[in-house]
Amino acid sequence: GAVVSQHPSRVICKSGTSVKIECRSLDFQATTMFWYRQFPKKSLMLMATSNEGSKATYEQGVEKDKFLINHASLTLSTLTVTSAHPEDSSFYICSARLPGQGEAFFGQGTRLTVV
Amino acid sequence: KQEVTQIPAALSVPEGENLVLNCSFTDSAIYNLQWFRQDPGKGLTSLLLIQSSQREQTSGRLNASLDKSSGRSTLYIAASQPGDSATYLCAVDLSGNTPLVFGKGTRLSVIA
Numbered sequence: 001g002a003v004v005s006q007h008p009s010r011v012i013c014k015s016g017t018s019v020k021i022e023c024r025s026l027d028f029q030a031t032t033m034f035w036y037r038q039f040p041k042k043s044l045m046l047m048a049t050s051n052e053g054s055k056a057t058y059e060q061g062v063e064k065d066k067f068l069i070n071h072a073s074l075t076l077s078t079l080t081v082t083s084a085h086p087e088d089s090s091f092y093i094c095s096a097r098l099p100g101q102g103e104a105f106f107g108q109g110t111r112l113t114v115v
Numbered sequence: 116k117q118e119v120t121q122i123p124a125a126l127s128v129p130e131g132e133n134l135v136l137n138c139s140f141t142d143s144a145i146y147n148l149q150w151f152r153q154d155p156g157k158g159l160t161s162l163l164l165i166q167s168s169q170r171e172q173t174s175g176r177l178n179a180s181l182d183k184s185s186g187r188s189t190l191y192i193a194a195s196q197p198g199d200s201a202t203y204l205c206a207v208d209l210s211g212n213t214p215l216v217f218g219k220g221t222r223l224s225v226i227a
Contacts, residue, residue: 006158034214043204043219044159093158095215101166102147102211106159 002028004096006107013084013114021079021110023094029074030096035067038091038109047092050077084114117142121205121218128195129226136190136221138205143183146211150179150190151204153220159204163190195225 003026013019023033031052036044048069049057056069066088068080081088094107118141128134138148147166151159163172163179165188171180178191192199202222206215 032212043217046214049214091156095159097212101164102208103161103164104149104206104208104215105161106151109156109158111156 002026002096002098002103002105004094004105004107006094006110008110009108010111011113013112015085015114016083018080018082019084019112021081021092021094021112023077023079023096023107025075025096025105028096028098030077030099031074032097033071033077034095035069035077035079036093036095038093044093047079052077081112084112086114088112089114117145117207117209117216119205119207119216119218121203121221123221124219125222125224127224127226130195130197132195132225133191133193134195134223136192136203136205136223138188138190138218140186140188140207140216142209143186144209145183146208148179148181148188149206149208149215150177150188151206153202153204162203192223195223197225197227199223199225 005024007022033050035047038044047062050069050071052071058064071077093109120139122137149164150162153159165172165181176193181188202220204220205218
C-alpha cells in the first residue's frame, strides 16, 4: 500500500522550546493531510486538516498559534508545537488520503515528551 | 453528526479461534469504511477498505462486511494468532477527502 512517513518517531524537548514534526507522502501526492493527537488508551483526536498552499483548518479547542501547520508541497506537511509545555506531551499521528478511492494511510506516529 | 461505536471494547480469545469485531455508525450516507490495526506506541495500519457500493472485502484471514442500510460493519478474523493482538479501529469516511470518524477501538488479545 501507499506509504506515509512521519519523523521523528520520538522526541524529548525542554519546556518552552519548539518541536517540528514532519509528515511525508512517499509515493503519492496529497493535497490534504490530517493531524491527530492520541492520549494513552484513547482513540485518535483530530487536531487539524492541513491544506496544500492554504491555511490549515483547526478543530474546535485546538490553538492554531500553538500548533503551527505548514503544507508547503504536495508531499509534505509539518506540525510545529511552539513553546511546548509538559501537557503537550502526547502521541501525534499524521494521515494522508490516496486520491480517488480515498484510502487513508497513517504515519508511524511521534511520541513527544516535554520535560 | 456521525458517530461510530465499536463493540466489544476489549476481547481475549485463545489462539485458533475465529472472532468477529463489530462496528456501527449512525449516518448511513458514507463514502467508504476502513478498518485499521494499531499496535501499542505505533501508527495505524490499514487492513481493509470497503467502498459504499461494496458489501465485503477480504485479505488473507480477514474479512470485512458492510451493511450501509443498517449502519453496521463487521471484521471477521479467522484462525486467530497471538500476532493478531492489537487494537482494531473502524473509521467511516463521509466524502472521500474529509477526516475519518473513528470508533474507540476493540483491544484484542490472542492467548497462545
